[in-house]
Amino acid sequence: MFSNRPEHPYFRLKRDKTALVQYGGWLPSSREAYESLFDRLTNELSVRRANDTSTHTPAVMEFAKAITAPSDYEPKMIDLFNQMFVQAASQNDIKDFDSLLHMLDITVTKPPGFIIPHDSDGNPTGQPVGIPIYIIFDLLSNTAAAYDLFRRPAFNIAMKNLLNSWGAYLQTPDSNKTLTDSDGGWFSELGIRVLERNLGNLNFNSTYICPKPEQTNRGYVTWDQFFTREIQPDARPMHSSHDPVIDAGIIVSACESTVLHIEHNLQLHNQFWLKGRKYSLYDMLDRDVTFTKAFIGGTVYQAFLSIADYHRWRSPVAGTIAKVVVVPGTYYAALPDEGAGVNDPDFEPGSPHGAIIRSQAWLTQSATRALIYIESDNPKIGMVCFIAVGMGEVSTCALSVKAGDEVKKGAELGMFHFGGSTHALLFGPNANITFDENIVDPKTGEVKVNTHIKVLSALAQAS
Secondary structure, eight states: OGGGSOOTOOOOOOSOOOOOOOOSSSSOOOOHHHHHHHHHHHHHHHHHHHHOOOOOHHHHHHHHHHHHHHOOSSSOOOHHHHHHHHTTTOOOOOOSSHHHHHHHHTTTTTTOOOOOOOOOOOBOOOOOOOOOOHHHHHHHSSSHHHHHHTOOHHHHHHHHHHHHHHHHTSSSSGGGGSSSSTOTTSSHHHHHHHTTOOTOOOHHHHHOSSSSTTTTTOOOOSSSHHTTBBBTTTTTTOOSSSSSHHHHHHHOOOOEEEEEEEEOOOSSOOOOOOOOOOOOOOHHHHTTTHHHHHGOOOEEEEEOOTTTTTEEEEOOSOOEEEEEEEOBBBBOOOOOOSOOOOOOOSOOTTTTTHHHHHTHHHHHHTEEEOOOOOOOOTTTTTTEEEEEBBBBBBBBEEEEETTOOOOOOTOOOEEEESOOOOOOOOOOTTTOOOOTTTBTTTTTTTTTOOOOTEEEEEEEHHH
């Protein structure tokens, strides 16, 4: 594992970290956490091999068949997998495709939980493993071979079938076995600390609707029910000035999320460079020429959900649903880069970890995503497009609305199953909006990246 290497430049060790960071808790922020996860996987893999457990679960077996299937038209997917192992060899702990399959077997037969590593002083530093498959693919994704493979439709079809199988398991009663107060449980002391990190003066029970709040698992029958939990109305009241005229121009936050980026003067076409954040409307909106034209020259606001956030989407404006579509896309594709930057909040400069999280702007045009177009009742706002972007395992975008529906501001639009992800809001060029001071500094114009924004709070004002 990492500890067998002469140096470990990839992590900054943090103790009881509470700061919001761009990785949103999806990736462990300490070397100890990575070591603990891969130690566990490696130990279970050794047991499987010692017991001659060579048979894979049906879902993993189907995935393996798809990857190893011969192709007359392009390089075999298994060949690209083998190239990934070579390209990531200096840091990667997964040595070959067979080991990867066994790790997938271990992962998709249990619900996500916590790993409990200890820091250099022996203190427990529990961190959630919200997307364990992504952690397995983390280093592999930051390679040239992965950039080729993970964008291929055949790979993503095979991966989606595997994720669907795991998602079905997470809707069974057996999946709630990590909803406990024991070590590794979501309601353990460390788990509650993570779940309540951004709740202010409220606790978990007063923020979320719990079927049986007196029980340890709060009455959630399945892990999916826990992660798609509804919020208490009083916990997240919709922002109001109590003046109907002013309120008609207020745009509210569609998700409980953390500010990532704002860009103005959007272009129909743009190229993504390795260190750039250019949004390409034509690609983001799945080449829908009719609707794309409404946003040329407009503005995009992007924010990401952390693992502990509320995972349902609310309408930022009152209006009529003009169109909804779920776009199939990638699940683990990332822009290969030179590693974490100098000011990275979690990793040391040059760390290859976290490429997919650093690729969030690019994922708005490549990943599986839901597009919901809303024609606002306020002509000063006009057409708004909400984009829910799936990342990794967090890829199921469930819609609660359809074209023609009239929605009130704050009405549910849909939800992510299995955690959270990133989302964007598009505004047209004629929407003269001013972002709330919690998001953009009114004096300097600086975007307050990494600021946590509550769902239904004021996002912007149209003038």
